[in-house]
Amino acid sequence: MLKALLAIVLLLGLSISVQLKLDAGKPPESRIEDLLYIPSGKTVKVLSFGFDGVVADFYWLRSVQYYGRQLLDENNEINWNRTENVRYDLLYPLLDITTTLDPHYIIAYRFAALFLVDYDPQLAIKLLKKGIEYNPNEWRLYQNLGTVYWQMKDYKAASEAFFAGAEKPKAPYWMKIMGGVMLSTSGGRATACRLYTTFYEEARQSNDSFIAEQYELQIKRIHALDEVDYLNELLDNYKKVSGRCPSGLYQLGDWLKVPSSTAGSCGQTVRLNVKGREVISPLGAAYVFDEEVCKVKMPFEMVDPNY
Numbered sequence: 001m002l003k004a005l006l007a008i009v010l011l012l013g014l015s016i017s018v019q020l021k022l023d024a025g026k027p028p029e030s031r032i033e034d035l036l037y038i039p040s041g042k043t044v045k046v047l048s049f050g051f052d053g054v055v056a057d058f059y060w061l062r063s064v065q066y067y068g069r070q071l072l073d074e075n076n077e078i079n080w081n082r083t084e085n086v087r088y089d090l091l092y093p094l095l096d097i098t099t100t101l102d103p104h105y106i107i108a109y110r111f112a113a114l115f116l117v118d119y120d121p122q123l124a125i126k127l128l129k130k131g132i133e134y135n136p137n138e139w140r141l142y143q144n145l146g147t148v149y150w151q152m153k154d155y156k157a158a159s160e161a162f163f164a165g166a167e168k169p170k171a172p173y174w175m176k177i178m179g180g181v182m183l184s185t186s187g188g189r190a191t192a193c194r195l196y197t198t199f200y201e202e203a204r205q206s207n208d209s210f211i212a213e214q215y216e217l218q219i220k221r222i223h224a225l226d227e228v229d230y231l232n233e234l235l236d237n238y239k240k241v242s243g244r245c246p247s248g249l250y251q252l253g254d255w256l257k258v259p260s261s262t263a264g265s266c267g268q269t270v271r272l273n274v275k276g277r278e279v280i281s282p283l284g285a286a287y288v289f290d291e292e293v294c295k296v297k298m299p300f301e302m303v304d305p306n307y
Helices: 002-024 028-037 041-047 052-071 080-085 091-101 106-118 121-134 139-151 155-166 174-184 189-205 209-242 249-256
Strands: 273-275 278-280 288-290 295-297
Touching: 052 091, 052 106, 091 106, 091 121, 106 121, 106 139, 106 209, 121 139, 139 155, 139 174, 139 189, 155 174, 174 189, 189 209, 209 249, 209 295, 249 278
Parallel strands: none
Antiparallel strands: 273 278, 288 295
16 A cells, blocks of 8 residues: 555656646747646545645646746746736636645635736635635735725725734734724725735745735835826926927936926835836836827736726
């Protein structure tokens, strides 16, 4: 019996290793299509022969690769201009399999809250509630659930999630504060920044670098939206002075370089990063100038908490 179990472990490890090597030689589109044939979580659990943890790690890796590889450009660098082309349809099945194999895989539930919410917030909520069912004392899952509800503008549900999480062991004091904030807010970038900054600091103190990086990204998104507003103010001023719309942002000239005194939603002073004829967002991509409407837009579509 022992020999049979060892053989299964070796074969399982070998199959995962071979699959990863095969993936490395395929284009991202092909790897994604291969994943279309993934089975259900229950089926995978039966076929894992009791080695649920090992296979859960494999499917977690697949989940991260599925999302992350779609953002890579030809230089294997993250390109946020590719966000609009990202496919999310397999992210829920992959994360569901991961958490079916290991219901205590907390990072998988939190990954859903950060990325699956852009595709289908109801699926993110479904996974988070699954996580809470199996991990009722994990206050961070309530934090994520409250944040998803807040993004959906369901402030009552958001408040209930934060207050419920505040009662759990080791929950920080600010969970109750956030519960109150949810009841008194109508949304907005300032609230978003308050949430994300709190979560970012908590993740840093917990040495959770992956989660901290994701919330830092959310803060940069808020900064970028503030910069878009500032650029559009400069365009309006240019039109008043010249009577026309410029053909490109570069024609704003020194106006782009003059230090701003405008305060952003996070309390920061709005600063523009000008490179050549382009203005680069905090996310690394250049802002888009639409001459037809004489407006600056984000490099990719994203939710603005003000609306």
